[in-house]
Amino acid sequence: QVQLVESGGGLVQPGGSLRLSCAASRSISSSYVMGWYRQAPGKTRELVATITSGGRIYYVDSVKGRFTISRDNAKSTVYLQMNSLNPEDTAVYYCNAQSAYTASNYWGQGTQVTVSS
Numbered sequence: 001q002v003q004l005v006e007s008g009g010g011l012v013q014p015g016g017s018l019r020l021s022c023a024a025s026r027s028i029s030s031s032y033v034m035g036w037y038r039q040a041p042g043k044t045r046e047l048v049a050t051i052t053s054g055g056r057i058y059y060v061d062s063v064k065g066r067f068t069i070s071r072d073n074a075k076s077t078v079y080l081q082m083n084s085l086n087p088e089d090t091a092v093y094y095c096n097a098q099s100a101y102t103a104s105n106y107w108g109q110g111t112q113v114t115v116s117s
Contacts, residue, residue: 024077087116
């Protein structure tokens with residue numbers, strides 16, 4: 001079992017930046033693909049970015065060049081640096097851990113990001 005706790009959300013003006021963190025309850029160093037998802041009001045949850053234990057990264061097109069995902073395996077923490085935020089980025093952001101070897105999949109509780117002037 002892995003517990004995930006997100007932090008770093010909040011209210012930011014358009015063009016601003018936020019850094020989300022996701023702390024895992026145990027080591028994620030070599031066993032999990034970590035990802036960030038988001039869900040806007042009235043919309044389905046969508047994948048934002050993923051990072052493998054080897055550092056292979058995927059971004060959804062809408063955030064390429066603006067968001068950066070990274071992981072610190074020693075701290076069992078994953079980050080999402082979000083720059084040039086716009087109102088369309090407003091959503092609850094969720095951290096996800098998918099085992100690379102089993103069907104185990106875990107979610108955090110989510111953190112609200114609101115981009116508004």
